[in-house]
């Protein structure tokens with residue numbers, strides 16, 4: 001995630017060299033503004049850390065490290081998920097909080113950026129203990145959370161069950177006060193939004209489909225006349241069958257894979273999917289609905305034996321999990337974890353286009369290496385905002401106590417993502433920066449302008 005910092009600084013530098021950006025600033029003050037903005041955007045406003053005191057069922061008491069990082073409230077209340085995972089640490093949570101600030105600014109949501117984390121392996125705790133951990137999280141961070149202060153949501157290891165529990169605890173602690181919007185990603189009966197669970201996966205595929213179908217169709221002429229290397233990559237893959245490999249078949253990966261499988265606009269063939277155990281491969285295309293059905297009955301796991309495949313009439317070869325990244329395919333859709341493509345494997349990546357469903361799945365070195373080769377990377381900040389966009393709709397629906405249908409939610413989600421794409425794509429295909437850099441420039445420009453106008457640079 002070091003690349004975040006590098007790209008923020010490069011984006012600010014590019015902006016400061018452009019005289020139409022904050023034209024009131026003269027040369028010397030531009031230099032000072034640059035330094036101030038680097039400092040303000042690089043560091044979080046607050047890092048809150050606690051050790052949750054939890055009494056386990058075997059009567060031992062444990063102290064579990066927990067974090068809430070509030071990166072920036074420039075645009076609105078802090079907003080970002082709470083992750084339950086054994087690898088959670090302060091640096092990771094801080095980087096993810098920063099990414100939320102940039103993502104919310106890019107998609108013009110009225111939120112700042114935050115993130116939380118608890119250092120546990122959820123599978124090692126029973127349901128009562130997990131419930132207690134959620135309640136303790138709210139008790140320990142109670143004074144900094146709230147519908148207009150900091151609004152957590154699900155992340156890796158948490159879901160609507162945990163958000164319901166946390167909101168319930170928030171309500172207990174604040175009787176008579178508004179509580180419904182203190183958390184998003186809740187179950188529908190508790191004020192959650194229809195469509196929230198599928199929103200990120202649908203949004204991830206939508207960004208790709210919109211770029212490769214709608215945008216290319218409308219802009220083919222001028223794109224074919226530019227010498228932009230990424231325009232060339234996109235056009236080379238336009239209007240032909242695309243082979244797609246999906247890493248990670250959880251909430252995000254399975255929904256995005258299904259969207260790709262069912263897409264009426266692009267002809268996709270999903271040649272491979274993987275989870276933490278296995279990769280399944282079929283050069284003629286996998287039956288994604290059958291695999292989703294399997295995972296619904298197997299606690300989310302893909303089939304790992306020939307018998308399981310046969311029983312569910314899925315035709316696939318069982319292969320080593322990590323071979324997926326190096327397959328000869330057109331598109332890699334990364335929907336598992338951070339840092340999956342790195343210095344060790346970057347030169348063996350064969351896909352020409354990569355969609356980042358997960359946050360930060362490509363390291364800084366690999367990102368540069370692939371961009372230099374003309375690989376078109378649709379970055380996390382652009383592609384995986386569907387969850388936070390629908391969280392925003394959940395927040396509005398909770399305030400107004402008026403609820404949208406699932407179709408209305410998706411219509412507004414796609415409109416919002418289309419708006420962002422229409423802002424970014426013409427600029428991207430018109431200059432030499434990778435798409436990630438273009439998105440960062442847009443976010444940094446918005447955040448810097450607001451900070452300047454709010455008098456934060458003095």
Ligand SMILES: NC(=O)c1ccc[n+]([C@@H]2O[C@H](COP(=O)([O-])OP(=O)(O)OC[C@H]3O[C@@H](n4cnc5c(N)ncnc54)[C@H](O)[C@@H]3O)[C@@H](O)[C@H]2O)c1
Nearest residue numbers: 200248249250251252274275276335336357358359384387
């Ligand atoms: N779900 C959301 O709304 C959302 C929003 C933004 C970002 N993300 C990011 O997307 C990623 C996936 O999120 P999710 O909600 O689908 O999580 P999930 O836990 O539902 O699914 C993760 C999947 O990845 C698989 N996996 C784990 N390690 C793997 C490996 N080494 N190789 C291949 N597969 C592996 C798991 O088996 C599982 O299928 C995370 O990085 C998350 O931060 C999710």
